[in-house]
Amino acid sequence: MRSGLHRHPVCDGLLSSPWYFRPAVALSPSILVLLLGEGMSVLKREPPLLHREGPLNDPELLLTPPLPILSIDKIFSLPGHAPTGHSSSSSAEPTTRGRWSFIDCFLRLSEQFMVVGLLQRLSEKLPRVVHRLSEMMKPQVVFVLGGPGAGKGTQCERIVKNYSYTHLSAGDLLREERSRTGSEFGQLIDTYIKEGKIAMEETMKSDEKKFRFLIDGFPRNQDNLQGWNNVMDGKADVKFVLFFDCSSEVCIDRCLERGKSSGRTDDNRESLEKRIQTYLQSTRPIIEQYEQQGKVHKIDASRSVDEVFADVKNILENQG
Numbered sequence: 001m002r003s004g005l006h007r008h009p010v011c012d013g014l015l016s017s018p019w020y021f022r023p024a025v026a027l028s029p030s031i032l033v034l035l036l037g038e039g040m041s042v043l044k045r046e047p048p049l050l051h052r053e054g055p056l057n058d059p060e061l062l063l064t065p066p067l068p069i070l071s072i073d074k075i076f077s078l079p080g081h082a083p084t085g086h087s088s089s090s091s092a093e094p095t096t097r098g099r100w101s102f103i104d105c106f107l108r109l110s111e112q113f114m115v116v117g118l119l120q121r122l123s124e125k126l127p128r129v130v131h132r133l134s135e136m137m138k139p140q141v142v143f144v145l146g147g148p149g150a151g152k153g154t155q156c157e158r159i160v161k162n163y164s165y166t167h168l169s170a171g172d173l174l175r176e177e178r179s180r181t182g183s184e185f186g187q188l189i190d191t192y193i194k195e196g197k198i199a200m201e202e203t204m205k206s207d208e209k210k211f212r213f214l215i216d217g218f219p220r221n222q223d224n225l226q227g228w229n230n231v232m233d234g235k236a237d238v239k240f241v242l243f244f245d246c247s248s249e250v251c252i253d254r255c256l257e258r259g260k261s262s263g264r265t266d267d268n269r270e271s272l273e274k275r276i277q278t279y280l281q282s283t284r285p286i287i288e289q290y291e292q293q294g295k296v297h298k299i300d301a302s303r304s305v306d307e308v309f310a311d312v313k314n315i316l317e318n319q320g
């Protein structure tokens with residue numbers, strides 16, 4: 001698990017810095033990062049919001065940003081920047097002004113100016129920053145669609161291992177709910193989804209620390225989509241759809257193979273033919289609707305797991 005702000009090595013530096021960094025830090029490290037991203041190029045070493053490995057919208061990451069900032073402590077600990085008479089690795093607080101070199105005074109003064117500039121920019125940009133933050137705090141959703149056996153679950157497992165996503169499989173949630181003793185929904189699961197009482201909404205609420213969700217096998221038809229829009233509109237952003245595309249024959253073969261050990265009652269030829277029909281008639285039109293919105297990333301899922309994942313990786317890394 002990622003550490004909190006107070007344990008971030010650079011944030012540690014910030015928090016133990018002299019007083020004039022504190023007002024900015026107290027406002028919020030996230031705002032600080034955004035402001036730096038906006039304009040304080042003097043302190044910027046790389047675009048702070050383009051951290052590709054971690055989740056941009058994971059609140060933990062926002063609290064542990066890869067802050068591209070040198071605090072005064074860090075500057076003093078750089079070779080050649082230590083105040084006269086202090087070792088470069090010490091906490092370096094000179095006892096008298098006379099012991100400060102010209103470069104030390106220069107650095108202190110320029111930091112004062114930077115902080116004044118930072119606060120000025122803060123007041124100018126606060127409304128926009130708050131808006132951007134609230135946008136970023138919304139759960140980000142990626143729908144994962146494709147025929148039965150296209151490899152949705154397999155790829156989701158890989159994504160979760162490599163990136164910070166919570167994986168919600170519509171099918172697994174339904175199966176879980178159906179087999180839960182005392183479930184009031186057992187027989188009513190299909191209706192439950194049709195009516196827009198989507199299991200995902202509750203699950204997303206309960207997992208407050210994760211802000212990126214892969215929703216696998218949903219929405220599969222117009223009712224699902226309608227239900228999603230009714231319940232989730234404005235509460236989550238559908239970033240894009242990963243569409244695993246492969247022929248019905250490949251889908252059937254894979255499911256029959258899976259059926260040898262999955263114990264799934266629907267991994268047999270008879271059920272599969274019906275499932276493929278349902279997929280073609282009901283789910284493909286949903287994918288087409290998202291395609292018209294420019295949100296679909298179509299991946300040739302008939303290749304090996306590694307080849308497919310290479311494409312997935314590419315998409316996730318280019319989409320942020």
Ligand SMILES: Nc1ncnc2c1ncn2[C@@H]1O[C@H](COP(=O)(O)OP(=O)(O)O)[C@@H](O)[C@H]1O
Pocket residue numbers: 146147148149150151152153154155254255257258301302303304305306308
């Ligand atoms: N690219 C692939 N090549 C070959 N077999 C695959 C590939 N992706 C998944 N499989 C296998 O096909 C079956 C169905 O995959 P799964 O991820 O469960 O599909 P879905 O979630 O789309 O129904 C599983 O047995 C899985 O191991």
Ligand SMILES: O=c1ccn([C@@H]2O[C@H](COP(=O)(O)OP(=O)(O)O)[C@@H](O)[C@H]2O)c(=O)[nH]1
Pocket residue numbers: 147148149152170171172174190193216217218219220224266275
């Ligand atoms: O939102 C959903 C997701 C799944 N299902 C049902 O659950 C089955 C299995 O779905 P899953 O996504 O697990 O399997 P896949 O068809 O992708 O292999 C489907 O055929 C549907 O009958 C459903 O009714 N609504």
